[in-house]
Each structure stands twice: as C-alpha cells, then as structure tokens.
Amino acid sequence: MAFGDTFKALSDPTRREILVLLRHERLSAGEIGAHFDMTGASISRHLSILKAAGLIDDEKVGKYIYYTLNTTVMDDILNWILLLKGDTEGEK
Amino acid sequence: MAFGDTFKALSDPTRREILVLLRHERLSAGEIGAHFDMTGASISRHLSILKAAGLIDDEKVGKYIYYTLNTTVMDDILNWILLLKGDTEGEK
DNA sequence: TTAACATTTAGCTAAATCTCTAAATAAAGA
DNA sequence: TCTTTATTTAGAGATTTAGCTAAATGTTAA
Numbered sequence: 001m002a003f004g005d006t007f008k009a010l011s012d013p014t015r016r017e018i019l020v021l022l023r024h025e026r027l028s029a030g031e032i033g034a035h036f037d038m039t040g041a042s043i044s045r046h047l048s049i050l051k052a053a054g055l056i057d058d059e060k061v062g063k064y065i066y067y068t069l070n071t072t073v074m075d076d077i078l079n080w081i082l083l084l085k086g087d088t089e090g091e092k
Numbered sequence: 093m094a095f096g097d098t099f100k101a102l103s104d105p106t107r108r109e110i111l112v113l114l115r116h117e118r119l120s121a122g123e124i125g126a127h128f129d130m131t132g133a134s135i136s137r138h139l140s141i142l143k144a145a146g147l148i149d150d151e152k153v154g155k156y157i158y159y160t161l162n163t164t165v166m167d168d169i170l171n172w173i174l175l176l177k178g179d180t181e182g183e184k
Numbered sequence: 185t186t187a188a189c190a191t192t193t194a195g196c197t198a199a200a201t202c203t204c205t206a207a208a209t210a211a212a213g214a
Numbered sequence: 215t216c217t218t219t220a221t222t223t224a225g226a227g228a229t230t231t232a233g234c235t236a237a238a239t240g241t242t243a244a
Contacts, residue, residue: 007103012202013096019176029221042203044222063211063220071177081170084111085163104232121191134233136192155190155241 006077009053014038015046019055022069029065098169101145106130107138111147114161121157 009015018032033043047067050056054073059066101107110124125135139159142148146165151158 003108004103004105007099007108011096011099011103016095016099023176023178039204040221041205041223045202048222065221069176074173074177078170078173081166084115084161085166086115131234132191133193133235137232140192157191
C-alpha cells in the first residue's frame with residue numbers, strides 16, 4: 001500500500017473518528033457504527049478502506065467482526081513528515 | 093484549516109512531490125512545473141490547494157511567485173498521529 | 185504602448201468518492 | 215430448518231477531483 005492510500009484514508013473525518021474510537025478498545029463493526037449517524041453499509045465501506053490502507057486489522061469472532069488499530073503504517077508517514085521537516089531522524 | 097484539508101492535500105502524489113522539491117529550496121511556480129509532465133495550469137491548481145491547506149507559503153517577486161514549505165501545519169498532524177499511536181507526548 | 189513572459193482563473197470532461205437502499209452472506213438461537 | 219442478527223457487497227445518484235484548453239491578470243522589457 002502506498003502513501004497515497006494512507007493519506008486518502010485519513011482525509012475523511014468519519015474514518016479519522018473511527019481510528020480515534022479504536023485507540024484504546026477493540027470494537028465490532030456494529031459498535032463503531034453506533035457512534036455515527038450513517039448506515040451500517042456506509043460504515044462498512046469506511047472500514048474496508050481503512051483496512052486496505054493497513055490502518056486497522058479485523059478479526060472475526062462468531063457473528064461479530066472486531067476491529068483494532070494498526071499503527072505500523074503510521075510510522076511510515078510519520079517518517080515522511082519528519083523528513084519534510086528536515087528532521088534528520090526521519091531521513092535514513 | 094481543518095485536518096481533512098491537510099490530509100486531502102497530502103493524498104495526491106504530485107502535491108507530495110512538490111513538497112519534497114521545496115524541502116531545501118525556494119522555487120517559482122514555473123520551476124516547480126518543470127519537474128512534472130503536466131500543464132502549468134494544473135500545477136497552479138495544486139499549488140493553490142497546498143497553500144489553502146497551509147502547507148506552503150508564496151511570495152511574489154517581480155513576475156515570479158516563489159513558493160516555500162511551511163511545516164507548522166504538519167506539527168498538528170504529527171501530534172494527531174502520535175496521539176493515535178498512544179504516545180503521551182502527543183496527548184497534551 | 186505594445187509584445188512577451190509567468191501565473192492564475194474559468195469552463196469542460198472523465199474518473200473517483202460518499203452516501204443511500206436493497207440484496208447477499210454468515211453465524212446464532214428457537 | 216427457519217428466523218433473527220451482524221456485516222458486507224452491489225448498484226445508483228450526487229458531489230468532488232484532476233487534468234486539459236482557452237482566456238484573464240499582472241509584470242518586464244522593447
């Protein structure tokens with residue numbers, strides 16, 4: 001997955017809010033959807049975009065699908081930003 | 093300017109490349125455009141999006157307009173990412 | 185002032201995006 | 215098995231976006 005997909009995934013406010021929700025807890029698709037005034041189908045679409053960008057992982061448990069934050073991709077964009085800022089830590 | 097505008101601005105590969113070009117030097121719109129196989133009008137549009145997002149500044153000098161990187165907005169998204177990563181430095 | 189150069193703005197098209205409703209898939213419980 | 219619950223997939227409509235060409239703006243130089 002390229003940078004573009006990550007930034008594109010982060011450019012939507014609903015998706016950023018989903019990531020914040022997942023900051024400390026694992027939540028099912030339904031629990032996530034309950035936080036938004038939007039159909040479950042739309043939330044599902046956002047979740048699939050976040051997953052394709054590598055920003056979340058999913059795990060099926062019975063009839064639920066639980067989502068968790070995956071911060072490894074963020075390290076890449078973190079370094080890219082630090083590189084732009086001229087921070088030598090991000091250059092190598 | 094909100095987070096969404098910043099991430100949206102960063103989601104385009106041409107715009108990210110422009111930021112990298114400006115990392116060490118100040119460049120005019122024409123000099124920036126010379127790096128891309130794209131019309132000057134399209135580059136101009138990208139520059140206006142980057143400027144609206146606060147990622148670059150411009151300065152008119154004679155008939156040229158010079159662009160420079162502005163990294164202050166990046167600090168905000170840097171902190172937002174650190175917050176997601178659970179880094180306490182980014183929480184305050 | 186006129187011509188040339190640098191850049192932006194306006195208007196267009198094609199492609200992408202977000203949201204919805206309806207239908208499909210999969211698991212749980214009666 | 216049949217029904218309900220959880221979630222995703224498919225298709226449609228509205229909006230946004232990236233690129234183009236042509237026209238407009240502003241500056242320099244002849």
